[in-house]
Amino acid sequence: MFLLLALAVISRPIAAAYYFSQFSMRQPDHDPCYDNSGRSVRCVPEFINAAFGKPVVASDTCGMRGAIKFCTTREGSDGVIREECSTCDADQSHLSHPASFLTDLNNPQNMTCWVSEPSLTYPRNVSLTLSLGKKFELTYVSMQFCNRLPDSMALYKSADHGRTWTPFQFYSTQCEQMYGKRPDVKIEKHNEQEARCTSSHTLAPAGNRVAFPFLEDRPSAISFEQSPVLQDWVTATDIRVVFSRLSPDQAELYGLTNDVDDVLEAANSTVESDGKERYFYSMGELAVGGRCKCNGHAARCIYDKNGQMTCDCKHNTMGTDCERCKPFHYDRPWARATAHSANACVACNCNLHAKRCRFDSELYKMSGDRSGGVCINCRHNTAGRNCHLCKPGFFRDPTKPLTHRKVCKECNCHPVGSIGSSCNQTSGQCLCKPGVTGIICNKCAKGFIQSRSTTTPCIRVAPLDEPVTPTARSCPKCRSSPKRLNQKKFCKRDYALQVHVVGREILDSGWARYTVIVESIMKKGIRGRRGQIDMWQEPHALSCKCPRVKVGRRYLLLGKDDPVDREHPGLLLNAKSLMLEWDEDVMDKVLRFSQRDRAGLCPTGDDLY
Ligand SMILES: *[C@@H]1O[C@H](CO)[C@@H](O)[C@H](O)[C@H]1NC(C)=O
Ligand SMILES: *[C@@H]1O[C@H](CO)[C@@H](O)[C@H](O)[C@H]1NC(C)=O
Ligand SMILES: *[C@@H]1O[C@H](CO)[C@@H](O)[C@H](O)[C@H]1NC(C)=O
Numbered sequence: 199m200f201l202l203l204a205l206a207v208i209s210r211p212i213a214a215a216y217y218f219s220q221f222s223m224r225q226p227d228h229d230p231c232y233d234n235s236g237r238s239v240r241c242v243p244e245f246i247n248a249a250f251g252k253p254v255v256a257s258d259t260c261g262m263r264g265a266i267k268f269c270t271t272r273e274g275s276d277g278v279i280r281e282e283c284s285t286c287d288a289d290q291s292h293l294s295h296p297a298s299f300l301t302d303l304n305n306p307q308n309m310t311c312w313v314s315e316p317s318l319t320y321p322r323n324v325s326l327t328l329s330l331g332k333k334f335e336l337t338y339v340s341m342q343f344c345n346r347l348p349d350s351m352a353l354y355k356s357a358d359h360g361r362t363w364t365p366f367q368f369y370s371t372q373c374e375q376m377y378g379k380r381p382d383v384k385i386e387k388h389n390e391q392e393a394r395c396t397s398s399h400t401l402a403p404a405g406n407r408v409a410f411p412f413l414e415d416r417p418s419a420i421s422f423e424q425s426p427v428l429q430d431w432v433t434a435t436d437i438r439v440v441f442s443r444l445s446p447d448q449a450e451l452y453g454l455t456n457d458v459d460d461v462l463e464a465a466n467s468t469v470e471s472d473g474k475e476r477y478f479y480s481m482g483e484l485a486v487g488g489r490c491k492c493n494g495h496a497a498r499c500i501y502d503k504n505g506q507m508t509c510d511c512k513h514n515t516m517g518t519d520c521e522r523c524k525p526f527h528y529d530r531p532w533a534r535a536t537a538h539s540a541n542a543c544v545a546c547n548c549n550l551h552a553k554r555c556r557f558d559s560e561l562y563k564m565s566g567d568r569s570g571g572v573c574i575n576c577r578h579n580t581a582g583r584n585c586h587l588c589k590p591g592f593f594r595d596p597t598k599p600l601t602h603r604k605v606c607k608e609c610n611c612h613p614v615g616s617i618g619s620s621c622n623q624t625s626g627q628c629l630c631k632p633g634v635t636g637i638i639c640n641k642c643a644k645g646f647i648q649s650r651s652t653t654t655p656c657i658r659v660a661p662l663d664e665p666v667t668p669t670a671r672s673c674p675k676c677r678s679s680p681k682r683l684n685q686k687k688f689c690k691r692d693y694a695l696q697v698h699v700v701g702r703e704i705l706d707s708g709w710a711r712y713t714v715i716v717e718s719i720m721k722k723g724i725r726g727r728r729g730q731i732d733m734w735q736e737p738h739a740l741s742c743k744c745p746r747v748k749v750g751r752r753y754l755l756l757g758k759d760d761p762v763d764r765e766h767p768g769l770l771l772n773a774k775s776l777m778l779e780w781d782e783d784v785m786d787k788v789l790r791f792s793q794r795d796r797a798g799l800c801p802t803g804d805d806l807y
């Protein structure tokens with residue numbers, strides 16, 4: 199399409215200029231950036247005359263220094279060439295032949311023409327600078343003159359709004375002398391960005407129009423979409439035309455010469471002032487055929503709210519030229535659309551847990567060019583490049599979809615029973631210390647009992663008939679089973695009972711529950727009553743055998759009236775308990791101590807022992 203139009207311009211330049219003289223802002227009925235099934239496809243804005251209505255700045259315009267006469271020759275219907283003269287208006291704010299006439303609506307029956315200031319300075323550069331307002335991809339520049347074609351001119355383009363300029367095209371009867379360029383050089387792969395110099399007058403001999411196609415005879419033109427070099431070559435925001443010499447016949451007519459050797463002399467020569475009004479450039483239309491550059495991601499260009507021309511970007515792209523991906527659409531690298539692939543930008547997959555992401559080229563390569571997005575700041579306790587995992591200390595709730603705000607639940611690992619605060623991502627199982635069990639590591643495993651240690655909170659229960667050798671560190675000296683009993687120890691306790699241990703059970707919590715029969719009461723306390731009662735021993739005391747309690751034996755049990763423990767109702771073996779195996783000797787002592795106690799002969803002092 200691009201290429202065919204370029205060729206059409208060469209064969210039928212005038213027709214092409216009419217055809218593309220309007221800038222279309224019409225919204226297409228069907229968005230051409232998507233096919234019928236909604237898939238992204240390459241789309242391009244219409245081919246237009248990009249210059250139409252755009253501002254042109256002339257270095258020099260007739261009348262800008264005051265009213266001045268100018269004359270043109272015109273061939274009459276009788277074939278006789280006659281000279282017609284008129285005056286440029288002096289009004290500075292309303293020139294009669296302004297540069298805006300170059301890009302107005304072109305009516306060939308009544309052409310509006312820009313005219314430069316008539317002058318005898320020779321040769322004289324006059325420049326025209328056209329601003330397109332944004333990047334376009336150009337196919338040709340065409341110029342229609344109101345008098346004769348100039349002999350020499352140079353075209354420059356800028357792709358950065360006039361900051362830098364590069365030669366685009368030269369045109370001269372004397373390319374080498376004027377521009378130091380060999381005429382009509384062959385363009386090959388290695389010099390595809392070279393500006394050619396066209397020997398003038400080999401083009402359109404009759405017309406007063408010249409057109410320069412920019413892709414013609416450039417080898418990559420047939421594969422334009424795959425050629426960044428040529429895409430760059432035809433990209434412009436501004437075009438500048440610099441006229442350097444009049445047409446040879448015009449020069450000749452006025453006694454000037456284009457012969458380079460004569461130029462300096464001519465410049466010095468004092469041509470009579472009555473020739474001045476015949477020496478100027480005049481042009482009726484400056485047309486630029488091309489498309490608004492949107493890199494295949496927009497079907498039209500629009501004006502934004504700041505009056506800036508910009509692509510109406512689709513395919514999740516953005517920017518004046520759709521030259522980058524929209525925020526959060528960084529799963530694939532930006533690329534120009536081709537006929538083969540629209541290369542639409544793709545949103546990152548963050549499962550609704552992140553608002554930002556970045557592109558990672560390594561991950562993209564590893565995925566086989568499929569996905570390179572990495573989510574930034576995953577919320578809702580999620581983690582991973584797609585926020586598809588739970589962060590440490592949390593695990594996946596299988597009943598909720600991955601996008602749910604509460605998909606990650608806290609592990610809640612027990613601070614003592616677990617190693618670290620992380621748990622299995624799927625099951626929620628915390629990592630337990632040896633001997634510890636439970637999903638959050640809050641229980642001792644079977645065969646283990648609770649200890650006071652935080653490093654080994656559960657320790658193995660020794661089999662009943664196995665002698666216990668607790669270490670000095672974990673089992674301090676046991677004061678609950680003294681060798682001897684004295685009056686003071688007896689007096690400090692609230693109760694003194696003769697008990698017969700008839701059963702024992704170790705609970706999951708590690709506690710031991712003994713079934714005892716209270717056979718006689720030497721001191722009553724609150725709980726002292728005859729009959730069967732539970733007696734409790736906490737896990738650490740049990741493991742340290744402090745005191746050692748054997749089923750089937752009888753004991754003297756002394757203790758304090760501690761507050762009721764709801765979970766362990768009955769008698770509680772604790773640090774204040776005393777337990778001695780029952781025998782005759784103990785029985786004698788206890789009877790004596792209890793008589794003295796009742797008689798109010800207890801010694802005073804705070805020490806229990
Ligand atoms: C040509 O245009 C000028 C100004 O635009 C107008 O005054 C004039 O009448 C037009 N002449 C013809 C023949 O259309
Ligand atoms: C005139 O234009 C030509 C081509 O753009 C340039 O090489 C030359 O230096 C210019 N001369 C003057 C006097 O500006
Ligand atoms: C042009 O005129 C100047 C002074 O008027 C003179 O110095 C110079 O040599 C002249 N150049 C030529 C090529 O005649």
Ligand SMILES: *[C@@H]1O[C@H](CO)[C@@H](O)[C@H](O)[C@H]1NC(C)=O
Nearest residue numbers: 621622623624625626627629
């Ligand atoms: C987590 O638990 C699941 C199921 O219980 C198990 O298949 C998986 O191996 C566990 N993962 C780790 C890292 O232990």
Ligand SMILES: [Ca+2]
Nearest residue numbers: 299300310482
């Ligand atoms: Ca015009």
